[in-house]
Amino acid sequence: MKQNYIGGEWVDGATAKPNVNPSDTSDIVDEYAQGDEAQTLQAIAAAKAALPAWRHSNVQARCDLLEAVGTKVIERKDELGELLAREEGKTLAEGIGEVVRAGQTIKFYAGEALRIHGMRVPSIRPGVDIEIVREPMGVIGIITPWNFPMAIPGWKIAPALAFGNTVVFKPADLVPGCGWALSRIIAECGVPDGVFNLVMGRGSVVGETILTSPDVNGVTFTGSVDTGKHVAMSCAARNKKFQLEMGGKNPMIVLDDADLDTAVATSLNGAFFSTGQKCTASSRLIVTEGIHDRFVDRMREGMQALNVDHALKDGTQIGPVVDRSQLDQDLEYIEIGRSEGATVTGGELLNRDTEGFYLSPALFTETDNSMRINREEIFGPVSSVLRVKDYDEALAVANDTDFGLSSAICTGSLKYAEDFKKNSEAGMVMVNLPTAGVDYHVPFGGRKGSSMGAREMGPHSVEFYTATKTSYTAA
């Protein structure tokens, strides 16, 4: 059984829960501890007790710790990538890629630990000096989703520690394996007792205790819109700093002048890779009428050729859906799309050698933007094509959504590409690239219903993980 990590000790949870492989439900990855309220409070108390020393710790010590963690993560990429693919259902290549990305991100923040800059400015009052410095926020609660079980914990834990905060980390209940393995590495690399704590368990128990404890100073959350709204209300009521990354309904515009090969490759990738279980997935393909029919034909051909199978099998391009309830949600939306009048290609349950949650990619055509399938996040290998007259209509449809995480355009026209970069209401805009796939040294995040609070990743994360202090000194 894999234990929780509290105050430098590995401890049993109140109960334990099996972690099931979605490619083969007879394969139990391991049993993982489930913390309760009392254990979560212990972890918060340990983080609070460790804060005074860590917040004043030498920045080289923080840099060295994160450098060691990032290096170990990358060294163990094959084993950890296999664990990721086994518990979450991404393909092995995607799993290894995510692990490497987590390691790179953690190493990036090793450097950022040395770059906590302040400012000294002249006062408007004679004989007075002003200093503006960034200080750690305090105890940070980290709550993460199941779809990037290594990358997202990495991009939250690393800046939290780099900037002198202590941490209580709650990974997604469905896939605790990667979070546990990362925590083990952090412990082995010598993080001081209490500076970093892991409490696995349910959102309604462990997560809720993190939200309501007065000793947690900030909460960084990635997950669904409904839970995110709850996190926001709960934190706001307690004057607690928070940061939310939530869902998406990301548009990919394909214009008549697009290179068809690029348009199809980026759309297949954005819509269906990682089983479409990405907040940045291309779920609305907005296509102008001159290229529409050719694009749809090529998408159908491309989907037919995609190999959906066991995540660890050679040649698999799309793994299974993460679990039964997500599969049920995907199937329900496929039915909703049909009943709304859309035509569906794919979206069928598949039998493979092992019992798992296999679904062929689904593409809706003949849809309009008012349909539920185009307004609500489905979070599976399901995408829609929307036919539009021209660029102006494409832009209007792309922006007509409650979300604003990522957007893309495929075009050979500099004029439209530049206009789209200026007028897309999304936090991240891609030209001739999939909506998914980002770098780790630049800000990540969205607008409207997709995000709230400071940006994550890159140097911008300093905004969330630090508090600004302005000091005045009379000479």
Ligand code: NAD
């Ligand atoms: P979820 O909202 O169900 O859970 C997210 C986390 O919140 C989990 O750790 C869960 O245990 C916890 N939680 C649940 N109830 C809670 C409560 N009452 N208090 C505190 N914590 C609670 O989301 P999910 O199903 O794990 O992840 C999928 C969602 O995440 C999708 O909507 C996807 O778009 C989103 N996502 C967003 C981004 C982004 O950066 N924008 C990235 C990845 C995933």
